[in-house]
Amino acid sequence: MLKIYNTLTRSKQEFTPKQPGKVGMYVCGMTVYDYCHIGHARVMVVFDTVARYLRHAGYQLTYVRNITDIDDKIIQRANENGEAFTALTERFIQAMHEDERALSVLPPDIEPKATQSITDIVKMISTLIERDFAYVGSNGDVFYAVNRFDGYGKLSGKNIEDLQAGERVNVDTAKRDPLDFVLWKMAKPGEPYWDSPWGQGRPGWHIECSAMSTCCLGNHFDIHGGGMDLQFPHHENEIAQSEGATGEPFVNYWMHNGFVRVNEEKMSKSLGNFFTVREVLKQYPRPDVIRFFILSSHYRSPLNYSSEQLDEAVSALTRLYTALKDIDVVDEVIDVEYLRRFERAMDDDFNTPVALAILFDVAKELNKARERNDAGKEASLATVLKKLGGLLGILQENPGDWLKSPRRVSLDHVVDSVAISDSVSVKIIEKGGDDWVQERIQERLEAKKSKDWALADLIRDELNKLGIVIKDRPDGTTDWHR
RNA sequence: GGCUGCGUAGCAGAAUGGUUAUGCAGCGGCCUGCAAAGCCGUAUAUACCGGUUCGAUUCCGGUCGCAGCCUCCA
Numbered sequence: 295m296l297k298i299y300n301t302l303t304r305s306k307q308e309f310t311p312k313q314p315g316k317v318g319m320y321v322c323g324m325t326v327y328d329y330c331h332i333g334h335a336r337v338m339v340v341f342d343t344v345a346r347y348l349r350h351a352g353y354q355l356t357y358v359r360n361i362t363d364i365d366d367k368i369i370q371r372a373n374e375n376g377e378a379f380t381a382l383t384e385r386f387i388q389a390m391h392e393d394e395r396a397l398s399v400l401p402p403d404i405e406p407k408a409t410q411s412i413t414d415i416v417k418m419i420s421t422l423i424e425r426d427f428a429y430v431g432s433n434g435d436v437f438y439a440v441n442r443f444d445g446y447g448k449l450s451g452k453n454i455e456d457l458q459a460g461e462r463v464n465v466d467t468a469k470r471d472p473l474d475f476v477l478w479k480m481a482k483p484g485e486p487y488w489d490s491p492w493g494q495g496r497p498g499w500h501i502e503c504s505a506m507s508t509c510c511l512g513n514h515f516d517i518h519g520g521g522m523d524l525q526f527p528h529h530e531n532e533i534a535q536s537e538g539a540t541g542e543p544f545v546n547y548w549m550h551n552g553f554v555r556v557n558e559e560k561m562s563k564s565l566g567n568f569f570t571v572r573e574v575l576k577q578y579p580r581p582d583v584i585r586f587f588i589l590s591s592h593y594r595s596p597l598n599y600s601s602e603q604l605d606e607a608v609s610a611l612t613r614l615y616t617a618l619k620d621i622d623v624v625d626e627v628i629d630v631e632y633l634r635r636f637e638r639a640m641d642d643d644f645n646t647p648v649a650l651a652i653l654f655d656v657a658k659e660l661n662k663a664r665e666r667n668d669a670g671k672e673a674s675l676a677t678v679l680k681k682l683g684g685l686l687g688i689l690q691e692n693p694g695d696w697l698k699s700p701r702r703v704s705l706d707h708v709v710d711s712v713a714i715s716d717s718v719s720v721k722i723i724e725k726g727g728d729d730w731v732q733e734r735i736q737e738r739l740e741a742k743k744s745k746d747w748a749l750a751d752l753i754r755d756e757l758n759k760l761g762i763v764i765k766d767r768p769d770g771t772t773d774w775h776r
Numbered sequence: 777g778g779c780u781g782c783g784u785a786g787c788a789g790a791a792u793g794g795u796u797a798u799g800c801a802g803c804g805g806c807c808u809g810c811a812a813a814g815c816c817g818u819a820u821a822u823a824c825c826g827g828u829u830c831g832a833u834u835c836c837g838g839u840c841g842c843a844g845c846c847u848c849c850a
Contacts, residue, residue: 304780322850330850337850367848450845456778457846499848521850525780528849551850552781558842562849590799591789596782596843602800606788610799616813639790647790651798661814747809754811765812773813 296351296641298517299594301525301548302449306643309547311516317353318515319345320507320545321402322524325362326386327371330393331568332584332599333521333554333561339585340551340593340644341519342399343686347640350685358510359402360503361387363409364496369485379486393571398581398687404510408502412488415497415505418539419477419490427538428477431468436478436492438500441471443534449548450526475531477501500531504539507532513540519549551593561599569599580701582688583607589646589686608702610654611688612775614679617657619693621676628674632656636682646686653682653689697775698728702761726760726776735764735772742766 296309311317321341324334345357362368363383372379394401408415419436422428427442440446440454447453457473476498481487487494497505507518513536520529529548536544554561561568571584578584586607591597627633632652639648656679663671683689734753741749754764757774764774 324850325848333850335850340850365848451779452846453779522780522844523849526845527847553844553850555843560844560849564849594781595789598788600788603788606800609801613799613813645790647788647798651790654798658815665815742809745809751810758812763812766808766810768808775813 297643298547298549299643300546301550302545304451307547311353312514312546315352315354317348317355317517318511319348319355319357319517319519320503320511320515321357321359321518322503322520322528323359323361323405324386324390325365325367326383326390327368328386328563329570329572330390331554331561331563331570332574333568335393335397335571335584336551336554336588336593336597337519337521338394338399339397339588339687341549342397343589343646344517344519344549344644345400345402346685346687347644351637356404356511357402358404358406358507360506361390361405361407362499362502363387363407364486365408365499389572393575396575396581397571397584398690400687406506406510408497408506411502411506411509412497414509415501416478416488416490418505418508418535419492419497419501421539422477422535425538427534429470430492431470433468434480434493435468435476435495437469437474438477438531438534438538439470440473440475440534443538445537446534447530449530449533452526452530475500475527477535500528501535503528504532504535504544508536508540508544513542513544515545517547517549518545519551522550522552525550549593552596555596555598556600558598574604577601577703578604578608578701579703580611580691580696580699582611582691582696583701585686585688586611586650589688590650592647593644605702610650611701612697614653614657614683614689615691615693615696616775617660618676618679618689619697621660621672623677623680624673625677627678627681629656629678632675632678632682636685640685649682649686653679656682700776702776726762731757731762731774735774738764739770739772 297306298309299306319341321337323337324330330338341357341359345355348355361383364379368379368383372382375382391401419428422438423430423436426439428436428438431437447457454473478490478492478495478501479498480493480495485496487496507515518529518532533544556567556569559565559567574584583604584607587604588597590603590607590610632655635655636649636652639645639652642648656675660672660675660679663675680689734757738750738753741747741753757764761776762774763776764772766772
């Protein structure tokens with residue numbers, strides 16, 4: 295039985311979809327004016343993993359993740375660049391999709407864009423005005439009247455009085471109440487705009503998610519996710535808008551992922567302490583590495599970013615891929631025991647650290663089977679391991695290739711480029727090309743044959759220095775990996 | 777200031793009212809020409825102070841420390 299921690303109730307609850315067997319999930323996606331950073335990667339990977347698991351659990355899932363392609367920051371950035379805002383957003387949407395692919399993130403089923411949902415947004419605002427939840431302010435902007443909505447604050451655990459007490463000084467006089475937020479913003483000269491009953495303008499940030507989610511999934515759906523920081527005000531406002539407009543409950547389960555931190559501090563645009571996905575991929579080019587790093591802590595916990603952590607992910611994955619090496623997986627999972635343990639972990643609010651620990655248990659038993667030459671057991675355990683890895687979006691590459699691929703790229707002495715994915719190309723270590731390695735290994739085998747251990751060890755040391763590890767097989771051949 | 781949440785071994789990171797998490801790093805052994813990988817064994821922990829309990833790291837209260845939201849932010 296799947297349990298999900300629901301921010302709304304601050305507790306783990308058994309998951310019961312509205313309609314048996316079907317799940318609707320909406321996740322707040324990116325505002326596309328810059329490259330995705332590791333914090334964005336966490337959202338993508340976490341909810342991709344949730345989606346994979348829900349499907350594994352037998353649900354027919356509709357996964358919606360929106361794109362915010364119009365807002366103040368986009369307009370500002372486009373102006374700075376002297377380009378059309380659409381050119382800017384198109385470029386970064388493409389970059390985002392490249393990053394996703396490089397992280398083995400499967401595309402959501404629907405990816406609505408704010409600019410393509412203006413009709414629905416306008417319709418929802420009209421309804422809110424009709425139902426007296428919204429009004430036109432003295433400057434022509436349309437605002438949501440927060441005090442009209444009784445449940446305001448139920449998600450973030452805030453109450454209106456506290457919020458009013460903590461108000462900032464610069465009060466927008468166009469609003470009736472400082473807590474009110476904008477639904478439709480009038481365009482200033484030169485700004486992009488869409489026609490509406492209230493004049494030419496653009497949607498506020500919060501309304502687009504209300505409109506897009508209810509349009510794609512219905513007025514009332516199962517899961518809504520996003521980063522912790524969206525709890526307030528974004529998701530609180532979404533509830534106010536959607537429930538105000540439809541009169542129905544909006545979302546049953548709210549899921550929020552924790553932040554990525556750098557030196558115990560939130561990674562964010564405003565602090566400027568962020569690493570973009572493509573930056574990190576240059577050093578750790580394999581999709582599995584960043585995914586493993588992200589999934590190695592629970593999605594609600596903080597995740598500290600450091601190269602040590604990514605190095606550990608590389609080591610851990612090397613162990614798993616080493617276990618999988620040279621085994622043909624069979625079609626069907628026979629070792630159901632591990633699958634059940636894995637499901638028990640994932641059923642407990644998507645406990646990926648425990649799920650990963652189970653992969654290591656499988657690897658250990660697999661290695662034992664290998665030691666006693668039990669090929670049948672090896673194959674069946676390799677099958678479970680790959681299957682479980684697949685549910686987490688890892689371990690799907692050919693183990694031999696993976697182990698030989700540069701997955702922790704030293705930035706020193708590099709020369710040649712090699713394409714890793716459509717967004718990333720990585721430089722290979724000088725003198726470290728595959729052919730060169732093969733030659734050195736051949737030389738070492740000759741030295742070994744003539745029992746010139748000193749030379750053999752010298753060659754091995756040289757290879758080690760370049761990050762290449764060699765392994766003499768019992769049959770006299772030598773294997774290697776990076 | 778108001779509201780959340782957190783504090784587990786060298787590091788990362790789970791879990792639990794009484795019994796091995798797991799990975800990396802360490803130590804001893806097997807294997808190996810020596811290694812590597814793998815296997816076997818092994819050490820190190822629950823911020824602090826009280827309370828509840830036969831027993832608390834786990835529940836409750838307090839102290840200290842950290843993070844987040846309250847303003848755009850995943």
